[in-house]
Amino acid sequence: MATDAKVTFIHAADLHIGAPFTGIRHTTPELAHSLVAAITQSYNRLIDTALRRQVDFVVFAGDVFDRARPTYADFSSFYNGLNKLQTAHIPVYICNGNHDPWSTWSKDYGELPDNTHIFSAEHPEFFVYRKGNSPDGTPLATLGGRSFLNETFPKNDCIANGITKFDAQRATRIATPFYVGVIHTGLDFDHNQAYVPRQKLFSSGMNYWALGHIHKRMVINAPNGQNMQLVYSGCIQGRDVKEIGPRGCELITLEQGKRNKLEFIPLSSIIWEQCNVDISECSTLDQVTSKIRHALQRIDAGPGEHKVVVRVALVGRTNLNTLFSNENLNAIRHNINEHHAIVFCDSIIDCTRGIRDDATIKREGLFASLVLEGASWQKDHSNELFESLEREFAQRGEQLPREFSDQMQSVEQDALELVFRELGGEKK
Template identity: 30%
Template sequence: MKFIHAADLHLGSPFKGLTDLPLQIKQQVLQAITQSFTALIDTAVKQKVDFVILAGDQFDDVQRNLQAQVLLQQQLIRLADAQIPVFMVYGNHDYLTADQAMINLPDNVRVFGPKVTTKTLQTKSGVTVAVSGFSYDQNHITTDRLAEYPQRQSQVDYQIGILHGQIGQPGDNYAPFTLQELMSKGYDYWALGHIHQRSILAQKPYIIYPGNIQGRHRNETEAKGFYLVNYDGQQTRPQFQASAPVIWQNVTLSVADLTDIDKLMAAIQAAITVPENTLVELTLTQVQTLPPKLLEKITSGELLATLQTLDHQQHFNYVYRLKTEAQPLQVYQSIDAQYWQAAAKEVFQADAIQKHLGKLQQVEAIRELYQQKDFPQWIQQQTLTLLEQNEGELQ
């Protein structure tokens, strides 16, 4: 038996904040979710899977963009033509409401309502599968719904639970649950949704977040896709399938000891590890060590502009943002002890302090403090303390 587990398609997601991309790259990014979902359906048809699970948030918004609805309908019709059933729940982004304008889905799609129900299927190879789950009917579900899921049915060969939710306690916003609760049901597989970070929470049974099928911003890095799951009658073997055509990458690069622009450019190209179709946020650290003229190329925006004009005809590693960070300089630690002590003898003296205090001596609290016998030593200690506390800001 084979099936696909996917979640968080977010069809119709707007990809906010990328308006300055070159037109060619922007078009690829805007089509990325569609291409990833199409690749998922391609795999289902090619692998002749027994069914597909969509574990919530098929749409990015409860209003369900019409173009996104048509896309979902067309791709699910492809599965219907291949005689592949679909088990689908709605999540917190695309929850069910009474007044939604919804396009009809083909008959191969089995949609779960707001109550936990169980649907059964017999595969072509004769495996009996039970699938339990529910759809959101509001944005937040703060109750633990696991008590409504039935225990594993003895008369079936394989049982799956679909849950769009998060590990947590009652009162949390998204159908909170615990791993212990999931395991106690005796199911063979838990198909989770909602968390966009791919994660296998347990292996006996498999409890899996597949993540979303396409990263939509800088916090959704790494390859994105879905799981192709094989069951041989004894063991379950999930295999991640990357389908996202665009990958986000956050790169941090130390530029210490780089002395010219050629070395800097070479270091940047080596740091961007994903081979193609990558949107990169690049952070350069220890920039204070660069020669002034090289640093100016960065701070003026010239380096970023140059990186963005490289050839992107076929594939791209596009640096959409460039940041710099200056690392702490241990200034006070680099001062030779004997020079510090010599300076201290000259500066931290009553006469010198009185001279520099000037009109501040008219403030009663300062005057009283200054008149104390150990005031010079106190000033010296406070100076050292401030240096230690602010070392990260010293340039």
């Protein structure tokens, strides 16, 4: 061989095209517009990057779409992107995930361009990539993967079964310099979502595993210096306030005789941040406002053209909390957003606590101490409380929010604060 074989590709996953943003409370029309366009913009950046960096192929490791089916506009953008890659002779390899299993692809999404290959859902499938995506190019890489047929992967089958270098060679009868695995899995983090013990992947003989399902970028290096990584590329655009930090895709370079090169490419249009602002020292709402402003200014927007949306939580001990009505907080928020171009505050949450000296209160043994006693009783009986809350909600025909049981502690804290606020508040 004259030169060592080399292949570059883009690995992305969890695009969730068409899924709305969750956990947002307030938007301006401008922000709403940005949100609506965000994922598509990120996707377009991905395509542009692929073209600019002249990669050999692109891999999507699952959850390209969402249970919320994409709008026509979104789907057109996706399709157009694939077409652009096709024109540049860049093939695309896709495996289906739990949010977009094969059963929905085959029904809804029509025919994709010829350069798009989807891994089978019934058995592991292998594709051989030839240089330039032409039938007489040298075979450079074999991709092996498996798709989700339905929204859950059957428990009695392991999604990584049959995806090894040996299986690849046997199935394709061709030897290539590189082998890449593509699956959508919870690895050993999530036992409910296509569980795969990582050792299995380490011993598969592949050079690189392109994984999907976890929305935060994660690189797991193989032990013993083996030149193999299990990589979650993370989503290309955070879709919830909790998905903070930059998001994008991975640009991988595999080269014979060298270690695999991984490069993170940020793609998001909107980056979420969370910011805790301690307002214990503030005594007026104006001071609170300026403290928040300073905190926001310190947020580093990072490189790239994206908006930063911040969830501000007020923390600390203060007795100003009686003034933290929704209206006031909204007014502060509007005030801040008017003066800030890059960073947008989507909501301000009051997590402050009242100034209390619990020891003194207990000592005085007055009504307030009874309240504290009750609070500690509540803490010890969280589960019962949870169930009784469920019942009370059910009585009123309501349902507790999802994953509420995890929040019981903060709810109890809030209840205590509320009681004290009411007791110490101004009489009507």
